[in-house]
Amino acid sequence: MDIVVAIKQVLDTSEAVDVVEIDASGKDIKKGALISRINDWDEYALEEAVQLKQKLGGTVTAVTVGPGEWDDTLRRALAMGADRAIRIDEDAAAMDSCVVARVLTALISRLSYDLIMFGAQSEDLGSGQLGPMVAEMLGIPHATLVVSLQVQEGEARVSRELEGGVLELYTLKLPALLTIQTGINRPRYVSFASIKKARDKELKVMSLGELGLSREALTPMVKLEKLELTPAGKRAELISGSAEEAAANLATILKNSGVILSG
């Protein structure tokens, strides 16, 4: 069972307390003190792929389109259990999803695969487009937001997440492409020792040219015009003071609004 997992590295802005800033170009955010790590959804996809490989045998290849710093995340993927990793050396930030999809398609079509997995979306830009685009370009069936997966006899049985917690069940013929939703499994911890051991595994870097593509021929259709920081807490009335004072104030507000009943 050969599985290809497409992953990316993101700046962690989820818990970033007050440290997101727009850089001088106005077209990106400053790295500053932000930590880089694997995109949350991709971690679940990788874990699912590795677990499948452990059950059914085969290989897992991690692929990405990105700059040199993203090798860290590829090494992590190798440490988690991927057998090899391939990075197309390009700054994906300057591309739109369709262009990245074309590059990934060009790469993946050179690999042998039964199953391709993407995270359902990325934490930074959150478009959720790459997976289904690549599936369409490769001409294989796809299903997004997969929360459970079983593979048997050339087919993948999946459940997709709909609104309100309803699950939509599908059977797809392999090869197929799935985008994975968080919560499908519990990604393993990657120890420092396993990252060191993974240095022996293959991490290949390729250029667009080696895929028969050129930057000039890949024109994005969606162009970033500008970035703006969202204003902080524009609606909430923020209660100031120490924890003690703020809590006391809030309790009074709750009482006055009739939420707290005495006795």
Add this chain to the structure above:
Amino acid sequence: MVLADYKYKDIIHRCFRCGYCKFPTDWMDVNNCPAYARFRMESYSCGGRLWLIRAWLDGKIDWTDHLAQIVFSCVACKNCAEKCPLNFSDNIVDMITAAKSEMVERGSIPSAVKNFLENIQRQGNPYGDARIKRGEWVEGTGIKQYEGQEFLYYVGCVGSYDTRAKETAKTLGEVLLKAGVSFGVLGNEENCDGNEVNKLGEESLFQMLAEENIQKFKDLGVRKIVTLSPHSYNAIKNDYPKFDGSFEVFHYTQLFQDLIKGGRLNVSGGLNARVTYHDPCFLGRWNKEYDAPREVLNAIPGIELAEMERNREATLCCGGGGGNFYTDFLGGSETNPARIRIREAYATGASAVAVACPNCMTMLEDAVKAEGLEEKLKIRDISEIVGEACLVKRD
């Protein structure tokens, strides 16, 4: 998993379940293993864990979340080693740590432990707070960056980031300044000492942290280190030499002891209080230092030192080791060892519990609130008690 790969494969079968590991040195109470005190099930005592670990490594039971939680509930307090009659008793905590290591290498660990370790990998502290905020506690104190002074004052993660512990870090620094000690801190350049990482079984991460710290200390010409936390003291004193890092390291109570004896720290300002002292495991049982903190307290006129029933080697751990101050596997009940300890402390009639460790500080602060005793029993670090006695004022 093959038992043959386990570090202690030749001795693990020799635990014959005498049950002594649950007792303190003076036999006073069967609940001296903090996890056993919390859960009252044999699985949670050292001997129980060793048998489960052996069964797991031998393939007789499967790994489950529950097994992982049992193994990681060991807070590495070393009470079990005091009473274990076997000749390898000194290794029994390490045997549990080695089992944690097996789980770590497979990636199958409780999610709280995973967060703890990943945060340290990324931000150099278990809270996941930004590195650039590590040195903020220094503001307004006059404490300087380390640039070759006599001592490196090493603070540690809890002292640098935990709100209550930061006050302790500040006060300790101010007392050292008052005593004319030549010292500096690393501020944002400081990284985790790795003691908890080591006790959680992430050996290669610990090695990486230790080697980086050792190189940093060497590059700066550090010879003497004084630590706020006994955890840092333990790692630097006992584990760093394995990685070629030998420094003269003191826990701050030992330095205070010297300073008071040498007349450089004047505590004659005194204080009127009946206090009880809670021995931190990484100063006490792990490093046999029971006297220095007591001598410091006794040197302050007006301090009446009342001992709890279980003290020194017999101390009941607050449950703050093995990363548990963050992962909190022993919480959620009045049998939480920290809460048991608070009830014991209260029973001495003391108005304050003197601690010498920021982990003990956070555990006991939470416990005293859970017990509803926060007006009646204060938790004070020894540096804060000394600070009051030598009239260190801070707004």
Add this chain to the structure above:
Amino acid sequence: MAEILVVAEHRKQGLADISLEMLTKGRQLADRASGELLAVLIGKDVSRYAPQLAQWADKVLAVKNDKLEQSLAEPYQKTLSPIIKERKPKLVLIGHSSFGMDLAPALAVELGAPLATDCTNIAMKNGVVTVTRSIYNGKVNAVYSLAPSETVIVTGRPGEFPVEEGQQRGSVEEIDYPLEEEIDYKRLEGYIEPEVSEVDITQAEVLVSVGRGIKDKGNIEIAEELARALGGVVACSRPVVDYGWLPSGYQVGLSGKTVKPKLYLAIGISGAFQHMVGIRGSKMIIAINKDVKAPIFTVADYGIVDDIFKVVPILTQKINELKG
């Protein structure tokens, strides 16, 4: 004349709310551009829903397929593609729902059309479509322009475009589903409704909801104590369920439950839009989070920017004191 095409989505219970939102927005854009709005719906009960769509659309294409009880990506793609190629609408609007996420990117590639997804604002001027997207965990807004093309596709974020009553009386054309063959490479097997959990959070008047900031399962008890003090019930955001700290029945949000309590207390919840969509109907929203930039503060009525582990226990205590 510019045409805007809205792809309508329907579930067992009726037309999806997001479709009404897209219809409202589509109507506004069509009016501003002096264009026409076309709505396309494919499925079993199209005759029933078509008149509703005609309240916004100038024309409704109701494609009858008795096998399609709810909207599915593959049949929609196969049906829409020739319609769009023939009619060349300037703009195709789809809701950024689970269905929309499955459909839009594949459709865009098949048509060679520029695509922008999960948009919080959409504008069309001189034939160029620009959109706004919320990125970096809601901390940054980005404006994009789509390359001028015959057709562009945009998916809209649920809840961003308030529904306005439609005033049209559009015409309805019913046509048969064009395909004969079954789609065998992706077979629908059925649906599973969510489990009924012991506690029905949708009925509670007070919800104390925890997010990733609660850091671990054991800490949830501080929320439970606060809930007890307020006579309420604990709920959570998605990450808490992903980590296995609470069962999925407690989840509030797009893939969880929609709630309308008197009081919604968000503790350590950053406010990802998928979560906020589930709480919009709450009478009062209060957020406690140490990050002043957390998007939750844009919907909360009151907020405390501080450490939840400090504030929550004190709040519980103060409330118990006020209760006497």
